[in-house]
Amino acid sequence: MKILITGCSGYIGSCLSNYLKIKGKIYFLDKDRPKSFTNIKKNFFKCNLNNLKNTERVIKKIRPDVVIHLAAKSTVNHKIKKSSYILNNIKATKNLIKAMNKFDVNKIIFSSTAAVYNENKKLIKENDYLKPISNYGKTKLFAEKEIIKNKKINYIILRFFNVAGSLTNSSIGEFHNPETHLIPISVFSALKNKSINIFGSNYKTSDGTCIRDYVHVKDICSAIEKSIFYFKKKKSLVVNIGSGKGTSNRRMLVTLSKITKKKVKISFLKKRKGDQAILVCSIDKAKKILKWKPRYSKIENILKDEISWSNFLIKKNINRKFLSVQK
Numbered sequence: 001m002k003i004l005i006t007g008c009s010g011y012i013g014s015c016l017s018n019y020l021k022i023k024g025k026i027y028f029l030d031k032d033r034p035k036s037f038t039n040i041k042k043n044f045f046k047c048n049l050n051n052l053k054n055t056e057r058v059i060k061k062i063r064p065d066v067v068i069h070l071a072a073k074s075t076v077n078h079k080i081k082k083s084s085y086i087l088n089n090i091k092a093t094k095n096l097i098k099a100m101n102k103f104d105v106n107k108i109i110f111s112s113t114a115a116v117y118n119e120n121k122k123l124i125k126e127n128d129y130l131k132p133i134s135n136y137g138k139t140k141l142f143a144e145k146e147i148i149k150n151k152k153i154n155y156i157i158l159r160f161f162n163v164a165g166s167l168t169n170s171s172i173g174e175f176h177n178p179e180t181h182l183i184p185i186s187v188f189s190a191l192k193n194k195s196i197n198i199f200g201s202n203y204k205t206s207d208g209t210c211i212r213d214y215v216h217v218k219d220i221c222s223a224i225e226k227s228i229f230y231f232k233k234k235k236s237l238v239v240n241i242g243s244g245k246g247t248s249n250r251r252m253l254v255t256l257s258k259i260t261k262k263k264v265k266i267s268f269l270k271k272r273k274g275d276q277a278i279l280v281c282s283i284d285k286a287k288k289i290l291k292w293k294p295r296y297s298k299i300e301n302i303l304k305d306e307i308s309w310s311n312f313l314i315k316k317n318i319n320r321k322f323l324s325v326q327k
Helices: 011-019 052-062 082-102 135-148 182-191 217-233 249-260 284-290 299-315
Strands: 002-006 025-030 044-046 066-069 107-113 154-160 162-164 196-199 214-216 237-241 266-269
Touching: 002 011, 002 052, 011 025, 011 217, 044 052, 052 082, 066 082, 066 217, 082 107, 082 135, 107 135, 107 217, 135 154, 154 217, 162 182, 162 217, 182 196, 182 249, 182 299, 196 249, 214 217, 214 299, 217 237, 217 284, 237 284, 249 299
Parallel strands: 002 025, 002 066, 025 044, 066 107, 107 154, 154 237, 162 214, 196 266
Antiparallel strands: none
């Protein structure tokens, strides 16, 4: 079996590259070089998927059995131009599909997102109403539709909820520059005794702060691995991948304070455009069809692994840059 991972230099891609233990060859593609702390040393192709000719060249050379498409502009931020999302989430996916069609590559695992849904106070199911309110969610939904309508491709679309945590055995975790996600920002800030920004304290939730479904990156990698073997059934699938449980921003910070034994400093700011109050998913379909369940996604486990990762970065004198747009 030959597997191609696009976006291998990103957070999930870096973790997945170290996690997979599948017989066969794994190839890696990204427009950026892999970070020094990953184990990607060979079978790497530097390629921007917006360049169709280069994308076709890579697909032709590898002719993978399965493409795991992780490459994307993944930050929910209304300050980022819509054109950037269109280029990285729509055009890149279209080019990848064209190249796959041209060289008879017909299996894709696509990393989609909870951001394709409208907020829902109940557990969100895969057939619930799709109404993304951010450019990120809109472009990922468009990419989903491009994949689904292509009759030559068998697909598994995984709608990831809030991915967090790290692979502590490999010292690999989330490292964006700048970082925008709440858990890595909160952990790093707590360890450095800095204040943490929370956007909105008057949502219609139990404590006034947003509620999110956090899923450990190890469980994400496990879901992708199970999806590879699911293809033997030759059925396409759209499935949520989350913990199935919600954690409010405030509760997450209280838990962080208990684990670190530090008083966490919080600054509440105005609500941000594009933020839903509640996003928590049903994982019944993933359990039933993929035979998958989250093993590591308790918020305590996620925070402890993120603390280990942050301490690793601090020890290596690797500084994290933040924008005040965490979600």
